[in-house]
Amino acid sequence: MNERRSESPGESHSDTAAVYEELRALAGAIFQNQHANHTLQPTALVHEAYLKLANKHDFVDREHFLATAARAMRQVLINHANAARTHKRGGDYARVTLTGAAQSAAGLDGADAIDLADALAELERLNERQSRIVECRFLAGMTVEETARALDVSARTVQLDWRMARAWLKQRLHTGANE
Amino acid sequence: MTPERYEQIRAIFHEVAELNPSDQDEALQRLCAGEESLRFEVEELLREDFETLQTPGFLQSTFESPPERIGDFQIVGVLGSGGMGVVYRAEQQHPRRLVALKVVSMGFGSEVSARRLAREAELLARLHHPGIAQIFDAGSVEAEGVTRPFFAMELVDGEPITEFAQRHELSVTQRLRLIIELCSAVQHAHEQGVLHRDLKPSNVFVTKDGRIKVLDFGVGRLVEPGTSEFTLQTQTGQLVGTIAYMSPEQATGDPRAVDERSDVYALGVIAYELLTGELPIDVRGKMLHEAARLVREVEPTSLRTLSHTMSADIDTIVRTALAKEKDRRYASAAELGADIERHLNSKPILARPPSTWDQLVKFSRRNRALVSSVAIVFVVLVAALAVTGVLLDRAVAARAAADAERAEAQEILSILTEAMAAANPVENTEDDYTVRALLDDIAASLGTERELRPSAEATVRRVLGDAYIGLGRYEEALVAFERTQELLHVVNGPDDPATLEAETQVAAALLDLGRYDEGHAMLVGLVERSERVVGAEAPQTLDRMHFLGNAAYRIGDFAQARDCFEQVLEARRRNDAYESEENLATIASLALTLQSLGDMEASRHLTEESVALHERQFGAEHPYTLTARSNYGLVLTRMNQPEDAERVLREVLAIRRQNLEPNHPEIGVSLSLLAGALALEERYDEAIEAASEGFAILDGALGREHRYTQTTASRLVTYCEKVGRSEEAAAWRAMAPNSNQ
Structure with missing residues (x-):
């Protein structure tokens, strides 16, 4: 991360990379239950990263940063899910869960990182914008207005898409994948 | 699903999501013309969406910054959030004071008119009691297109009663004193005509100086739409968190059945938890409908099973508060508090040990x-x-x-x-x-x-x-x-x-x-002498141990009962007597004990084994087999499979009618059990008919005072009330003075 800091700040690609590295360094705690007393949650993590990175990078604006961070967060999620899947195949399947606080805060009881990552991937295939909205609203804790500005759509569209995506994910996570 | 299909659903969703329910229906009709599966998928999403709007939480980012102000209140922090909504620490401007501001989550369709809010707030503001957190104000706030009521109430510095008791390692007496204080606060509100409806430890605080403060009094009433079964639906999400404290009538979803005694039930749950550290009905990890069923059907484990030093009086008091039927509970919070007070003053309590049907039928008679x-x-x-x-x-x-x-x-x-x-x-x-x-x-x-x-x-x-x-x-x-x-x-x-x-x-x-205490006392000594005289694994000793288990069951000590039966089963297994006649009875008894302990699956399994063994050994119509089948019917009833239960119980009844004299008590028992299954199917008229006949038989054969007779009469009270035959209900109640405390 230290090396990356010097790389052309302000450029989108390296923004993402830097944010990602920062998040990954922080994210370990989220996915390990032994750190359950750290009540870190994805959103807090993103904001923590923002505070750390904000004065080192010239982000276009806060929304831009948050949307980027949300993408990075999602990547962290996917990586952990994949790692867990490998584990599972090896027969030593430890369920990877979000920390207790993050989990209940998100209403994700019973679902784990794999389920969430899979569901998000499926949503992305079906409707990419809705998956972006979930990233912004859920993973980055952005308001409807902030999300609308970051994705350049109307607030009403964000609001309705968010409601639908949320309902779809809930249905899918609670009933399990249908295949 | 394909992206194209998803897009199709999305277009419809966008069009209908903001309509009110009746317009929504019409629009769906039009937009999904003839395409049932499309309509189904959209409706599923709308349902999930609706639920999430009622009870935010799913994918809710808790980092969302709180509003700066709501009405006259400046938000200064977040105190917590839960199914009911978010609670902020806020500062009121006029008069200037710190308050807890609760913004209640609701959705469209259940909005409360401003006038109603004001009226209710005025009513709640009249609740002045040191044990009740004062409600100052109520209003509504608009957020994300939804109007949500809020309440400003006294900011309480304290912690939930259970945590307080644990942290301070309070004695049983100190805990009981807290419950008495809680009862008095609840009684005050009841006298003003306000029910709480959602009493639970997170709403019952103890302040730093050790005084009770009940939060959210009347809020349940305020946010509840005036009518009907809507209640259960709108509260689905929070129901799961609250259902452990919810009375059976609330779990049934009938708001009209809720009265002061529903709060008394919740007080019983809080007392139970405070005294034993356990919930009387363990609903953790259960699906909603399953949890509701457990609350309606499963009898809580005796407190004395969980804590051997617990007094019988306290066990009786708490379990009276927890009675499934309202009529069997204390009529008011004050009566509950007064009975605890009596116990603390070493005076005789008014509650009598529960004598419910549950304790009956398990051993449909003596198990030999x-x-x-x-x-x-x-x-x-x-x-x-x-x-x-x-x-x-x-x-x-x-x-x-x-x-x-x-x-x-x-x-x-x-x-x-x-x-x-x-x-x-x-x-x-x-x-x-x-x-x-x-x-x-x-x-x-x-x-x-x-x-x-x-x-x-x-x-x-x-x-x-x-x-x-x-x-x-x-x-x-x-x-x-x-x-x-x-x-x-x-x-x-x-x-x-x-x-x-x-x-x-x-x-x-x-x-x-039915003289269980005498029988139990006698058997304790008898088993001990038997072990000495004829040996610990002698068949006679095992028979006596079985009886002891039976007696323990009947006095409500299910854990002792289970231990006895398991010990007997193990010994018989070792001595190659597992399939003996006696052991069949023990298997049946253990099955019923497990039922009372709430382990329905294990119970059902054992009961099936028992029926199969009986049939093999005696044939399908032997009296012993009939008892086993009858118990199977009971298990099915309690597992909420009334159709199967009815079939099994009717078969048993028919055979008994054929083989026994017409007034044999076994026929009465069969009829009463059958009534239970019919009532579960809500066929109350038939249930009343069966139970009436059963009552006549049991009354004649066993006498008016016998618990089977009494329990049958109290069933009749319940069923007659269900169908509004209140005069008959009153007549049955008069016949069954012992079934009502």
Whole structure:
């Protein structure tokens, strides 16, 4: 991360990379239950990263940063899910869960990182914008207005898409994948 | 699903999501014309969406920054969030003070008019009690297109009652004092006509100086739409978190059934949790409908099982508050508090130990399973052989008396054979009067015309006792067994195996008569002596241990009951007696005990095993098998499978009607159980009919005071009330004074 800091700040690609590295360094705690007393949650993590990175990078604006961070967060999620899947195949399947606080805060009881990552991937295939909205609203804790500005759509569209995506994910996570 | 399909659903969703429910329906009709599966998918999403709007939480980012101000209140922090919404720490401007501001999550369709809010807030503001967090103000706020009511209430510095008690390691007495204080606060609100409806530890705080503060009083009423079954639906999300504290009538989703006694139930749950650290009904990890069913059906484990030092009074008090039927609970919070106070002052409490149907049927009778007249045949034969054996032995020992005794033995044999023939329901269609009159004659003649030796008289008395049991005449049976014991005690001494056996019979008869405490006390000593005299794994000892389990069950000590039965099963397994007749009864008993302990699956499994073993050993229509099948019907009822339960219970009833005399109590029991299954199907008229007939039989055979009779009457009260036959309900209630506290 230290090396990356010097790389052309302000450029989108390296923004993402830097944010990602920062998040990954922080994210370990989220996915390990032994750190359950750290009540870190994805959103807090993103904001923590923002505070750390904000004065080192010239982000276009806060929304831009948050949307980027949300993408990075999602990547962290996917990586952990994949790692867990490998584990599972090896027969030593430890369920990877979000920390207790993050989990209940998100209403994700019973679902784990794999389920969430899979569901998000499926949503992305079906409707990419809705998956972006979930990233912004859920993973980055952005308001409807902030999300609308970051994705350049109307607030009403964000609001309705968010409601639908949320309902779809809930249905899918609670009933399990249908295949 | 394809992206194209998703897009199709999305377009419809966008169009209808913001409509109110009736317009939504119409729009869906139009937009999904003829495409049922499309409509179904959109509706599923709308349902999830609706639920999430009611109870935010799913994918809710808790980092969302709170609004700066709401109405007259400046938000200064977040105190917490939950199913009901978010609570902020806020500062009111006029008058200037810190308050807790609760913004309640609701969705469209359940909006509260401003005027109603104001009216309710005024009502709630009138609740002035040191134990109730004062409501200052109410209003509404718009967020994300939804209007949400908020309440400003007294900011309470404290912690939930359970945490407080744990952190300060309060004694039982201190905990009880807190409950009394809580009862008094709740009573105050009730007197003002305000129910809480959502009492739970997170709403019952204890302040730093150790005083109770009840939060959210009346908020439940405020946010509840005025009508109907909507309630359950709108609160689905929070229901899961709250259902452990919810009364059975609330879990049924009938808001009209909710009254002060629903709060009394919640007070019972809080007391239970405070005293034992456990929830009376463990609903953790259960699906909503399953949790609701458990609340409605499962009896909580005795507090004494969880904490052996708990007093019987407290157990009775808490379980009275937790009665499934409102009528059996304390009528008010004040009465609950007063009974705890009585206990603390070492005065007799008013509540009586619960005597519910649950405790009944498990052992549909005495489990050695002398169930019907048919059993008499068996018993009498065995007994008669014993008589003959005893007398012949003695004849050898004392030749002088041999002839007389042999003559006596023959006389007894012929009398008993006669009785046997009369009692045999398969061959005899005469009513039970003939048999009973015969037995009564024999009993009367003993000690008058017939002068038998004490040991011979003891044997005959015992046979008579067994025969009476078979006829359901427990009072006469007890007399016969007591006389047997008395005689043997004199002849053989207290520790003789025959004396122990007679004592066992007395204890069993006491259980049959519902005198469980006496029976239990007797059996505790008996088992101990039996282990000493005939050995720990001797069949007789195991039989007695079984009876002890039975008695423990009936006094509500399910854990002891389970331990007894399991010990018996293990010993019999080791001694190759697992499939014996006695063991079948033990299996059935353990199944019912597990049921009471809430382990329905294990119970059902054992019950099925029991029925299969019975059928194999005795055939499908044997009385023992019928008891097993009857229990299976009960398990099914309690697992909420009323159709299956009804079928099983009707089969049993039909066979019993065919084989037993028409007024045999077993038929009454069958009818009462059947009524339970019918009521579960909401076929109340049929249930009333069955239970009425059952009541008449049980009343005649066992008497008005017998718990089976009482329980059947109290069922009738419930069912008549259900269908609005209130006069009849009152009449039944008058018949069953013991079933109402």
